[in-house]
Amino acid sequence: MNGYRLDQEALAAHLFCAEFSPSLGGDSLFDSVRALAPDQILLVRNGTATVLRRMFPTEQTGFFAASTALRHALQESVHHRTTKAAAVSADFSGGLDSSTLALLAAQHHQEPIQVVTYADPFARNDDDIVHAARFAGMESSLRQTVVEGTTQTLPFTNMAATPFTEEPSLDSVIYARDRARLLPVVGTSVHLTGDGGDVVLGAPLTYLADLARPRHLLRFLRESGAWARLRHRPVHRVVQAAVDTARTSYSATLTHLAHELESNDPPEWRRHPAVERNIVWASLSRAADWGTRAARTAVAERLRRAAETVTGIEGADAHTLRTIHRHTAASRSFIDIAEHLGVQIAMPFFDNQVVAACLSVPATQRASVDRVKPLLGAAMTGLLPPELFERRTKGDYSASEYHGIRRNAAALRSLLRDSRLGDLGIIDPSSVLRELEAAASGAYAAMASLGEVFAFEVWLRGLDHQPRVSFSPSTLLEVC
Numbered sequence: 001m002n003g004y005r006l007d008q009e010a011l012a013a014h015l016f017c018a019e020f021s022p023s024l025g026g027d028s029l030f031d032s033v034r035a036l037a038p039d040q041i042l043l044v045r046n047g048t049a050t051v052l053r054r055m056f057p058t059e060q061t062g063f064f065a066a067s068t069a070l071r072h073a074l075q076e077s078v079h080h081r082t083t084k085a086a087a088v089s090a091d092f093s094g095g096l097d098s099s100t101l102a103l104l105a106a107q108h109h110q111e112p113i114q115v116v117t118y119a120d121p122f123a124r125n126d127d128d129i130v131h132a133a134r135f136a137g138m139e140s141s142l143r144q145t146v147v148e149g150t151t152q153t154l155p156f157t158n159m160a161a162t163p164f165t166e167e168p169s170l171d172s173v174i175y176a177r178d179r180a181r182l183l184p185v186v187g188t189s190v191h192l193t194g195d196g197g198d199v200v201l202g203a204p205l206t207y208l209a210d211l212a213r214p215r216h217l218l219r220f221l222r223e224s225g226a227w228a229r230l231r232h233r234p235v236h237r238v239v240q241a242a243v244d245t246a247r248t249s250y251s252a253t254l255t256h257l258a259h260e261l262e263s264n265d266p267p268e269w270r271r272h273p274a275v276e277r278n279i280v281w282a283s284l285s286r287a288a289d290w291g292t293r294a295a296r297t298a299v300a301e302r303l304r305r306a307a308e309t310v311t312g313i314e315g316a317d318a319h320t321l322r323t324i325h326r327h328t329a330a331s332r333s334f335i336d337i338a339e340h341l342g343v344q345i346a347m348p349f350f351d352n353q354v355v356a357a358c359l360s361v362p363a364t365q366r367a368s369v370d371r372v373k374p375l376l377g378a379a380m381t382g383l384l385p386p387e388l389f390e391r392r393t394k395g396d397y398s399a400s401e402y403h404g405i406r407r408n409a410a411a412l413r414s415l416l417r418d419s420r421l422g423d424l425g426i427i428d429p430s431s432v433l434r435e436l437e438a439a440a441s442g443a444y445a446a447m448a449s450l451g452e453v454f455a456f457e458v459w460l461r462g463l464d465h466q467p468r469v470s471f472s473p474s475t476l477l478e479v480c
Helices: 010-018 063-082 096-108 128-136 175-185 197-201 207-211 214-230 235-246 251-264 286-290 291-308 316-340 352-358 376-381 384-389 398-407 409-417 428-438 449-465
Strands: 038-046 048-053 086-091 114-121 142-148 191-192
Touching: 010 286, 010 291, 010 449, 063 096, 063 352, 063 376, 086 096, 086 175, 096 114, 096 128, 096 142, 096 191, 096 197, 096 384, 114 128, 114 175, 128 142, 142 175, 142 398, 197 251, 197 316, 197 352, 197 376, 207 214, 207 316, 214 235, 214 352, 251 291, 286 428, 286 449, 316 428, 398 409, 398 428, 398 449, 409 428, 409 449, 428 449
Parallel strands: 086 114, 086 191, 114 142
Antiparallel strands: 038 048
């Protein structure tokens, strides 16, 4: 996109608030370039381009009908991609989503399937490797390759080597790891990944707000109490957060975020990890705390304008759909990076039919603190081994992020000393540097937001080296 002027306010909005990428469509990162919203289609006919609205099915069915639809949709998605493929490979982390796809693929592909498991030596409470080996043993046609992580594959390593993508991508933070786990499958016809499974099969924690109704009172109290115990939080705080969110609209939430941005003192509760911090319709990144006054004011105004135009359904299902939109946008960058490495990625959980099946039941039925992805378990009954759905743990990879920060601290400090975001007037680099030093010392730090800042810094440097884009009058279309 070199040759187009960067829209600095849009860049700040994407960094400070995930809602701008891309759920609040219409803005791209470049002046005079419009981005289609996720629910829009560009129809080109006879030299004229028309923007149409794509209506997503909102009709809801019973749990059994939804699980049956999901069963058929996933089988069709995997069948379509693997039956005639010369060679098939798949991620095999030991998690439920990737394991489901690999085991389904084994039922549709006649040849052995190479499955790849990444072993992170810095992970805590990581039993992924054990589960991956056990699940691989359930199907004789799976050929497991274990990629052993090293200090060379830590997060924040060799970020400058990341292929340029359409927008800043957090995959630049983990590019060294992505490259290591994809190299063994270069040349296969298709590589299946479980990306999207978490967001389409489950629900955000705002499902608790949907339960905060008199008719759901008993389950609301049971679920809230269980989440509080699981995350070591006072029960009354979780209950209050859900009730407060239930009384607030998405539009009002965006307006509140605008007020937060214009406040001199960001709220203290946003600085600490807590379950109630995630029971909101939208939130700001910690990167907003590092923003300049001018950038924060500009993004606040965009949030107010967005709040005035918000339409559609409310609640956890609408929140789920916005989350799906954000994850699919991020996944496009990963697909581009993988293609650059010679790997063709397929993400069946993001197929329209799969998403439609999952969203045909309300969020309150897709999520439960004591049942992991109940809809998938019901859909795969009799098709996959029941042991697959007995796992209740999930690997914790946060330690590798701290190791990566510490090992690459010098390079990261250099990025901040010559900060492109600072030059654009979007962040105060010294504020980010203080957070970086905290992380390097092992203290709690806003790791996700640090990753976002460095992903943007790397992307802005890559933008400098992109070929200039120009259009002749003969290539322009009239948009109506």
